[in-house]
Amino acid sequence: MTLNKQDVVNHMMGFFQAKAVTAALSLKLFDHFRDTDLSAQQLADKIDAPLRSTEQMLIALNAMGYLTKQDNQYQLPTEHHAFLLSDEPMWLGWLGRHIDTFLYPLWGELSSAVKSDTNQREAVFGDNRSWFDILYQNPDDVADFQEFLGKFAAPFIEGFVKDYDFSQHHAFLDIGSGIGTLPIAVANAHPGVSLAICELPQASAFLRDKLGEQGYGDRIEVVEGDVIAGNLPIGNYDLIHLGWMLHDYAPETQITILKNIYNAMPAGGRFIASETPLNDDKSGPEFTALLSLNMLVSTDGGIESSSEEYLARFHEAGFSNARILEIPGPRTLIVGEKA
Numbered sequence: 275m276t277l278n279k280q281d282v283v284n285h286m287m288g289f290f291q292a293k294a295v296t297a298a299l300s301l302k303l304f305d306h307f308r309d310t311d312l313s314a315q316q317l318a319d320k321i322d323a324p325l326r327s328t329e330q331m332l333i334a335l336n337a338m339g340y341l342t343k344q345d346n347q348y349q350l351p352t353e354h355h356a357f358l359l360s361d362e363p364m365w366l367g368w369l370g371r372h373i374d375t376f377l378y379p380l381w382g383e384l385s386s387a388v389k390s391d392t393n394q395r396e397a398v399f400g401d402n403r404s405w406f407d408i409l410y411q412n413p414d415d416v417a418d419f420q421e422f423l424g425k426f427a428a429p430f431i432e433g434f435v436k437d438y439d440f441s442q443h444h445a446f447l448d449i450g451s452g453i454g455t456l457p458i459a460v461a462n463a464h465p466g467v468s469l470a471i472c473e474l475p476q477a478s479a480f481l482r483d484k485l486g487e488q489g490y491g492d493r494i495e496v497v498e499g500d501v502i503a504g505n506l507p508i509g510n511y512d513l514i515h516l517g518w519m520l521h522d523y524a525p526e527t528q529i530t531i532l533k534n535i536y537n538a539m540p541a542g543g544r545f546i547a548s549e550t551p552l553n554d555d556k557s558g559p560e561f562t563a564l565l566s567l568n569m570l571v572s573t574d575g576g577i578e579s580s581s582e583e584y585l586a587r588f589h590e591a592g593f594s595n596a597r598i599l600e601i602p603g604p605r606t607l608i609v610g611e612k613a
């Protein structure tokens with residue numbers, strides 16, 4: 275791939291687009307277009323902002339394709355409602371807030387992170403507690419993180435539940451389930467499989483509330499635990515899944531996690547990690563490569579790995595028959611068994 279000068283300029287100025295969108299979502303500006311077209315003055319009155327700056331924002335959102343404009347009226351295309359209106363289930367404002375509060379400030383220190391191979395939590399937040407301790411200190415931040423991850427996971431879960439026969443198992447434990455999207459999908463498809471989640475204590479109250487609201491409070495058990503400390507529920511779970519979590523931790527911590535899971539499993543049980551691995555020659559994909567930099571600035575040694583590297587860690591932890599399973603959707607499954 276050869277880049278030209280404009281490609282480089284576009285990469286560097288990419289943050290203009292990112293911040294225009296997160297600001298518009300944060301202002302819940304799109305909500306005002308739900309049922310009506312608006313002029314700049316009408317929107318300025320609704321969001322209680324000066325006309326000049328409101329119009330600058332509207333011109334940018336129109337130029338970026340978020341809004342359309344006819345005469346002096348701006349419109350929100352109905353196809354955009356599902357992810358731009360704050361009361362829609364797929365609203366992306368959760369991600370916007372997470373970016374504004376955590377990711378953008380941390381990425382501002384990327385060059386220091388590369389020079390020192392260290393996360394930038396202390397530099398940005400003056401706080402050297404773990405990534406999840408900082409992230410989970412405020413209930414609103416828990417909601418932002420879990421809600422957007424649940425939406426990110428949707429295409430993966432659709433492919434996983436369609437392609438993998440969960441009914442061959444009698445008890446399924448999802449470690450670090452987040453908002454519980456995967457166990458909910460399995461509950462809907464396989465009434466015979468018993469379901470449990472193990473989550474960090476700081477995320478469990480939010481999770482219990484969410485499951486309760488959706489009517490899964492009794493169907494899916496929530497057990498507080500920590501897969502690194504090794505306090506996992508010991509049950510007869512013949513399937514354990516860990517989604518998009520290995521990459522949050524350094525390779526040596528990943529081995530600890532894998533060994534703890536192996537030890538908690540019954541003989542004959544199966545373990546599946548879902549990740550978005552790097553290509554074996556580490557040539558990409560671009561999203562995973564950039565996500566690895568996100569791990570660098572935010573976590574304690576978290577890093578993206580290739581499928582081969584994940585398999586080597588599975589072997590080191592004791593899993594037999596370690597292998598890769600490709601499923602439709604954005605993630606790859608790394609599978610191992612306890613003989």
Ligand SMILES: C[S@@+](CC[C@H](N)C(=O)[O-])C[C@H]1O[C@@H](n2cnc3c(N)ncnc32)[C@H](O)[C@@H]1O
Pocket residue numbers: 406423424427449450451452453472473474477499500501502503516517518519522
């Ligand atoms: C990146 S999110 C992934 C959420 C979901 N599993 C998915 O696949 O999209 C990682 C999740 O793991 C949980 N987690 C992180 N460290 C953990 C630990 N040491 N023990 C248990 N859960 C943990 C976090 O609370 C968070 O919900």
